[in-house]
Amino acid sequence: MGLIYSGKLWMIQRFISGFSNNSYLVTCKETNQSIIIDTPKNPYELIDAAIKYDVRGIFITHGHYDHIEGLVDVYNNFKVPIGIGQNDANTLPIKPIKKLKIDNLSIYRFGNIVIRSIKTPGHTPGSRCYLLPSESPGSEPHLFSGDTLFPGGPGKSSSYNKLLEIVDSIKHLYTLPNHTVVLPGHGEFITIKDSKKESDEFLKKPINPKMYGEITWN
Numbered sequence: 001m002g003l004i005y006s007g008k009l010w011m012i013q014r015f016i017s018g019f020s021n022n023s024y025l026v027t028c029k030e031t032n033q034s035i036i037i038d039t040p041k042n043p044y045e046l047i048d049a050a051i052k053y054d055v056r057g058i059f060i061t062h063g064h065y066d067h068i069e070g071l072v073d074v075y076n077n078f079k080v081p082i083g084i085g086q087n088d089a090n091t092l093p094i095k096p097i098k099k100l101k102i103d104n105l106s107i108y109r110f111g112n113i114v115i116r117s118i119k120t121p122g123h124t125p126g127s128r129c130y131l132l133p134s135e136s137p138g139s140e141p142h143l144f145s146g147d148t149l150f151p152g153g154p155g156k157s158s159s160y161n162k163l164l165e166i167v168d169s170i171k172h173l174y175t176l177p178n179h180t181v182v183l184p185g186h187g188e189f190i191t192i193k194d195s196k197k198e199s200d201e202f203l204k205k206p207i208n209p210k211m212y213g214e215i216t217w218n
């Protein structure tokens, strides 16, 4: 819980609630403009922290209930635009006044915060990851990976084809810089470099067509 990154331009705080869900608050240090990533159940610590800043948007990684169960609470506090991948949009429990359009590789700016959406279908059809690029030479990019990529394996898939889809999405994420820190929707963090190392053997072989569900790399 708490501060996990503080750079020149922005900082990232993490909160845990709901079904061991992570939510994140990204704040521009100069303007206090902030964005929220995911809204699990009982998001009270998130809200208590976020009301100190100028919240401008809520970004949802995907439409599974545990990531949006606290959305009404969060939205009622801030009344800001909400973004979710189009194919997951029907899961939102409310109709926001304004929606953020979350296409592939769209870029959003809030104060000095620059955040890019990346289409990563597989876990759900509308899954998105959100990338905060390196803010200065040497600083780590951060990727909010939702339930697409975790330490140890991909997010849950509901069929073999969905597993192939999420693996493709992950291979695309592997084109990000090696020192990118992956911040998933549950649990702890991993770098792209370490994730590549973990999955190397798995990805070299063809995937067994009977395989899907909760997969680990080994």
Ligand SMILES: [Zn+2]
Binding pocket: 062, 064, 123, 147
């Ligand atoms: Zn999920």
